Amino acid sequence: MGLDFKKFATEGEEFLHNLSVELNCANDQQKAGRILRTSLHAIRNHLSPNESLQLISQFPMFLKAVYVDGWKIKTTKNKVRHMADFVKEVQNIAGPTGKGDFPTDEVVEGSINTVFMVLRKYISLGELEDIKANLPKDLKGLLNYDILI
Amino acid sequence: MKTITTINELTQVLKERKADESYLGIMKRVAINPREYEKYFTWDDAHYTRNCLIKTAEFELLLICYEKAQQTPIHDFDTQDAWVHTIVGKLKEERFRLNPGGAGLEKVGSVTIGPTEFSYISGYAGMHRFINTYESRSVSLNLYARPVEKWKEHDFATGEVTEKAVSHDTIYVLP
Numbered sequence: 358m359g360l361d362f363k364k365f366a367t368e369g370e371e372f373l374h375n376l377s378v379e380l381n382c383a384n385d386q387q388k389a390g391r392i393l394r395t396s397l398h399a400i401r402n403h404l405s406p407n408e409s410l411q412l413i414s415q416f417p418m419f420l421k422a423v424y425v426d427g428w429k430i431k432t433t434k435n436k437v438r439h440m441a442d443f444v445k446e447v448q449n450i451a452g453p454t455g456k457g458d459f460p461t462d463e464v465v466e467g468s469i470n471t472v473f474m475v476l477r478k479y480i481s482l483g484e485l486e487d488i489k490a491n492l493p494k495d496l497k498g499l500l501n502y503d504i505l506i
Numbered sequence: 507m508k509t510i511t512t513i514n515e516l517t518q519v520l521k522e523r524k525a526d527e528s529y530l531g532i533m534k535r536v537a538i539n540p541r542e543y544e545k546y547f548t549w550d551d552a553h554y555t556r557n558c559l560i561k562t563a564e565f566e567l568l569l570i571c572y573e574k575a576q577q578t579p580i581h582d583f584d585t586q587d588a589w590v591h592t593i594v595g596k597l598k599e600e601r602f603r604l605n606p607g608g609a610g611l612e613k614v615g616s617v618t619i620g621p622t623e624f625s626y627i628s629g630y631a632g633m634h635r636f637i638n639t640y641e642s643r644s645v646s647l648n649l650y651a652r653p654v655e656k657w658k659e660h661d662f663a664t665g666e667v668t669e670k671a672v673s674h675d676t677i678y679v680l681p
Contacts, residue, residue, distance in 0.1 A: 383526035474530075477628040478586075483603035486614040504530065505599070505617040505625040 369419035376475045380468065391458055395451040396472040397424050400488070400499075402435040402446065408491050415479050440466075440495055470502035477506050509537040513546075517560045517680045520567065520649075529565065529651050533589050533624060536647070540593050547571050547645060548676050554578065554638075555675035566653035568674075570646045572597070572638035580611065580635045583657035583672075588627040588650045590636070592619045595644025599625050602633040602660070610665045619646070633660050 377389035401409055401424065413424050437443045444465050448455035459465045477485070489500055500506055510516045510532070519532055546569050548555045554576045557569040572595075580602055590599070597619045605612040611633065618639070619625045627634060638644040659668045 378526055378528045379530060381528075381531060474626045477626065481603065482601050482632060482634075483606075483612075483614050486601070489615070501617060503623060505619060505623055 365418045368417055372417075372419070372475070376472065379471050379475055388454075388458060391451060391454055392468050393472055394423055394426070395447060395455075395458070396469045398427070398450050399443070399447045399469065400492075401428065402450075403437075403492055403496060404488065405434060405491070406430050406432070408487065412480070412484060412488060415481065415484060416476075417479060420476075420479070434493075437493055437495060443496060466499055466502040469499050470504050470506070473500050474504050474506045507531070507535050510535045511537055511539075513538060513542055513559065514680065517567065520560070520565055521562060523564075529587065529649055530589055530624065530626070533591060533647075533649055536591070538593075540645075543569060543593060543645065543647075546676075546678060549573060549643070550675070556673070558674045558677045560678075560680045561653050563652070565649060565651045568648040568650070569593075570636075570648055572636070572644045572646075574640070574642055575638060577637040578635045579659040580633055580662055581657045581659050582633045583650075583654045585650045585652050585654045586628070588648060588654075590619060590625040590627065591623070591647045591649075592621055593645050593647050595638065595640035595642060596620050597644055597646055598637045598639045600635050600637065602635075602662070604665060610663045611660060 373386050373389055373393070374383075376393060377383045377386045380389050380392060382388045404412065409424070413421050416424065435446065437446065440462055444459065444462050447459050447465050451458055459468065473485075485500070485506065489497060492499065510519055516536060516538065520529075523529070523532065546557055546559060548557055549571055551573060554570060554572040557571065559567045559569060590597075598616055599619055600616045601614050602611040603614050617625065636646070654672050656669055656671050659670060660666070
């Protein structure tokens with residue numbers, strides 16, 4: 358089967374538009390893209406490489422690229438004791454825009470929750486539950502913040 | 507964002523939804539007194555009831571009424587997205603997948619949906635059922651985009667699938 362990069366781009370743009378609408382920033386798809394990338398990389402830090410591979414095996418091509426971009430595979434997961442530590446981690450991953458895109462705990466949790474809601478059409482329930490089960494105790498509520506996905 | 511305080515307002519907002527507003531965003535604006543829904547509730551001792559408030563080509567809004575301990579079959583459906591919001595009582599949603607180690611289904615998780623939460627269900631691999639675990643009646647407000655025309659019921663023990671056309675106990679025609 359040939360690689361249809363135009364199709365990947367079209368699917369990616371449609372996905373980003375849908376995500377920006379759900380994140381209530383339809384006029385700022387750049388922001389939605391930053392939140393998507395940061396959310397995936399933050400979750401990635403708390404999954405084993407094997408768990409990550411299981412997750413991205415279900416992603417469409419454009420999301421696989423976002424997920425693995427800049428990935429330094431480690432055998433140990435990042436450890437967080439409190440949500441506040443995770444919020445700092447998310448802000449660090451986001452870089453200069455971190456404090457603007459993720460100003461509070463609520464925004465971090467709500468954004469990641471929303472990203473995974475939109476991702477849900479690609480992730481089977483079984484895989485989603487595996488991700489939840491493998492998250493640290495203090496992060497288990499991330500994917501069920503106010504939207505139960 | 508402006509809150510939505512009446513059912514008529516909700517149906518208008520849904521019908522006039524613009525491309526940059528999400529269905530969930532609309533549902534989160536809903537602050538309708540549960541009493542306003544009461545005239546649309548129906549009850550049946552034998553089964554939960556499905557009461558359609560409005561149905562268009564794009565979406566369908568339902569009130570699902572459960573007597574104590576009533577539950578849906580394990581099912582999934584052909585629509586793209588659904589949001590379930592409990593407006594009276596409390597519901598448990600159980601989620602399933604095909605048993606990787608044998609026949610039938612395996613329960614993979616459950617969540618309790620109270621009045622502050624929204625359960626999101628994607629048509630993709632989303633076998634689930636709702637159980638009224640509350641001490642009395644429960645009611646949920648369900649928004650489907652697009653409307654559900656048929657669903658598949660799954661037998662827990664065997665995994666056998668039965669396709670069924672969706673039916674309603676009542677159909678209201680709200681403006």
